[in-house]
Amino acid sequence: QSALTQPASVSGSPGQSITISCTGTSSDVGAYNYVSWYQQHPGKAPELVIYEVSNRPSGVSNRFSGSKSGNTASLTISGLQAEDEADYYCTSYTRSNTYVFGSGTGVTVL
Amino acid sequence: EVQLVESGGEIVQPGGSLRLSCAASGFTFSSYWVHWVRQAPGKGLVWVARINMDGTTTNYADSVKGRFTISRDNAKSTLFLQMNSLSVDDTALYYCTRAGSYRHDYWGRGTLVTVSS
Numbered sequence A: 001q002s003a004l005t006q007p008a009s010v011s012g013s014p015g016q017s018i019t020i021s022c023t024g025t026s027s028d029v030g031a032y033n034y035v036s037w038y039q040q041h042p043g044k045a046p047e048l049v050i051y052e053v054s055n056r057p058s059g060v061s062n063r064f065s066g067s068k069s070g071n072t073a074s075l076t077i078s079g080l081q082a083e084d085e086a087d088y089y090c091t092s093y094t095r096s097n098t099y100v101f102g103s104g105t106g107v108t109v110l
Numbered sequence B: 001e002v003q004l005v006e007s008g009g010e011i012v013q014p015g016g017s018l019r020l021s022c023a024a025s026g027f028t029f030s031s032y033w034v035h036w037v038r039q040a041p042g043k044g045l046v047w048v049a050r051i052n053m054d055g056t057t058t059n060y061a062d063s064v065k066g067r068f069t070i071s072r073d074n075a076k077s078t079l080f081l082q083m084n085s086l087s088v089d090d091t092a093l094y095y096c097t098r099a100g101s102y103r104h105d106y107w108g109r110g111t112l113v114t115v116s117s
Helices: none
Strands: A009-012 A018-023 A035-040 A047-050 A064-069 A072-077 A086-093 A099-101 A105-109 B003-007 B018-025 B033-039 B045-051 B058-060 B068-073 B078-083 B092-099 B104-107 B111-115
Touching: A009 A018, A018 A086, A018 A105, A035 A064, A047 A064, A047 B104, A072 A086, A086 B045, A099 B045, B003 B092, B018 B033, B018 B092, B018 B111, B033 B078, B033 B104, B045 B068, B045 B078, B045 B092, B058 B068
Parallel strands: A009 A105
Antiparallel strands: A018 A072, A035 A047, A035 A086, A064 A072, A086 A099, A086 A105, B003 B018, B018 B078, B033 B045, B033 B092, B045 B058, B068 B078, B092 B104, B092 B111
16 A cells, blocks of 8 residues: 655745646556545644545635546646645545555645 | 544553544534544654444554554444554554545544654
């Protein structure tokens, strides 16, 4: 159960768009549309921002969007704001009836 | 308001055991899968285990299989994690999460487990 691969860090200026990738295998990301994304600010619990690849929970800004192609899922944050600076994690359900998280990406707003 | 409150974390010696609890409120506990997710200091999130609504189905990460046992008491709206044969690699903040349709839609604040001699 190796962690899904995410870039360690991504940065952007306010107002710009950034995309975080999440690469797995045909046994997890590629197998189901059960990829979700979480935002974690320092010292806080994670919060759900995207579920089932591209759905936003109620209350989450529409600046957050998700997609998937093959074994890679992506989270895009458009109109980057200072409050978006946080760690982001993807996770996927797997064929083994388990879950696997991504390695995490630190987003910096320049 | 959905609330998940973990407890039971403490300092334990390698090889020791610990039982974590997670008290749920604000929703019908017996209608949801619930999970444990952990995060070592300064590291990423790692899925640990899950249990279905009536406690008849459980799944574990390979790293804890055979050492950890997840269980629940629906009458008390409480989730448990029995951890045995603890090693320093189990040192982490342990979160309880509610799972709605393959997503962790609510998280507790976590309870810290430190394995150290």
